[in-house]
Amino acid sequence: MAVSAVNPLITSGETMCPHRAVLEHVTSRWGVLVLIQLLDRPHRFSELRRAIGRVSEKMLTQTLQTLERDGLVHRDAKPVIPPRVDYSLTDLGREAAEQVRGLAEWTARRMSAVQEAREGYDARKADTGQPRT
Secondary structure (H helix, E strand, O other): OOHHOOOOOOOOOOOOOOOHHHHHHOOHHHHHHHHHHHOOOEHHHHHHHHHHOOOOHHHHHHHHHHHHHOOOEEEEOOOOOOEEEEEEEHHHHHHHHHHHHHHHHHHHHHHHHHHHHHHHHHHHHHHOOOOOO
């Protein structure tokens, strides 16, 4: 039985299954931060960019468009001058964001264990003279 038959998120060869693409969008560097930030309330583009920090305008735009295409983010453009655009989570997006937030909270709680594991790994590599990866 192929691995992909057991787990639909794993594909064989170069084929990209739809599950995997969505997973990559949701768990991308900026996707995670956008989803978590929008859990609290809708944000304007500039608010979101300031709240996330260190994201270029281009990357944030691409991330929002990708999440909107996947049905996770709603873009509400108001016909006013100057233009006002608010971004919020859809019901599907809220569900995904809750899952992502759970993973982020786990990471924060378990970071000391991860750091300890890294240090142990690095020490074992140093003792054997193998290069660290």
